[in-house]
Amino acid sequence: MLKPEDVLADEFVRAGLGLEFPNGEDGEPVVTIGQEVLEVMNGIWKQCMIVKVLGRNIAISALSRKLREMWKPKGAMYMMDLPRQFFMIRFKEEEEYMAALTEGPWRVFENYLMVQAWSPSFDPTQDDIDTTPVWIWLANIPINFYHKSILMGTARGTEKPIKVDLTTLHCERARFARVFVEVNLRKPLKGTMLINGERYFVSYEGLSSICLKCGLYRHLVHSCRQGRQEIVSHVEVAAHEKTTNGKCKSGGEWSR
The missing domain is CATH 3.30.70.330 (RRM (RNA recognition motif) domain)
Structure with missing residues (x-):
């Protein structure tokens, strides 16, 4: 494995390295690595x-x-x-x-x-790989939709289409059409789509943690923030209706 020390001489690195103590020697050190050094390292x-x-x-x-x-x-x-x-x-x-x-x-x-x-800008402590290629299944779509351009155009409704599965193109199976797409995991994934007025289900091969409430990957419906907010809203509405339609007794019961 090529080592950085084999590529950059110590003298070159030291010449491009700056060290300062803006708040005195007991304060926080400020290090500057020169752009020329970083370009070689990159x-x-x-x-x-x-x-x-x-x-x-x-x-x-x-x-x-x-x-x-x-x-x-x-x-x-x-x-x-x-x-x-x-x-x-x-x-x-x-x-x-x-x-x-x-x-x-x-x-x-x-x-x-x-x-x-x-x-060099990727930070594993904060960044994520937002896009990933996955196979999607378009369940039970009619066989007369099994044309490469139709399927690729249809898959654009989910994300960026890349290719159609050969088994699908050869019409060897007709329970679902399989299309390879690139999806953004920060956006809600489409669970259904309308084709000529009919609704068809979309599933994502290999992605199991998809929230049925908001469509986002990495959490399920029971831990969905949007779902919890809706539950809180429903409780607040119900409590408001009770306070406007009846009076609370000291024992906690309600009368109209």
Whole structure:
């Protein structure tokens, strides 16, 4: 694995490093790393990607073993763990890096592997991978809708369509049409859609924690903030109706 010390000489780094004590030597130090140093350092990590297994915590050793089995890299592949179950993967061969980055979707241990190219602005303590490719199922749509352009156009109602499953294109199964799309997990996921006036259900393969109330991923209806707010609103309305339509006795009972 290429080490930063092999690329940047100590003298170059020290020349681009600034240290100040604006509030005196006992105060907070202020460090400035020069842009030239950062540009070289960023170049070292250019063939890296950030990954996270959706909805599951996995040890780095188990995930590394699984990814090597799946990708079968011929060149070196290095993996390091980051906060919040993010992992950073570095490839020696650019072709293998691009294949892992673009040829998904990848699934490990029955869950989707979210991937994105590394960038120096990514902060694993705060940021999330907001978009992920998933297969959607359009349940029970008529067989005369099974045309690539129809299905791709229909899938635009959920998010960005990428491709249609070959089994669907070959009309080998007709219980549901399967389309590969990229979805934004910060937005509500569509559970239904109207096609020519008829309503059809949409399901997301591999995404189990979808709230039926607000459509957002990562929580279920019983922990939905929107649902709790509606319950509180209903209770407040009921209490207001009781106070306006009757008087409360000291024992807590109501009379009209």
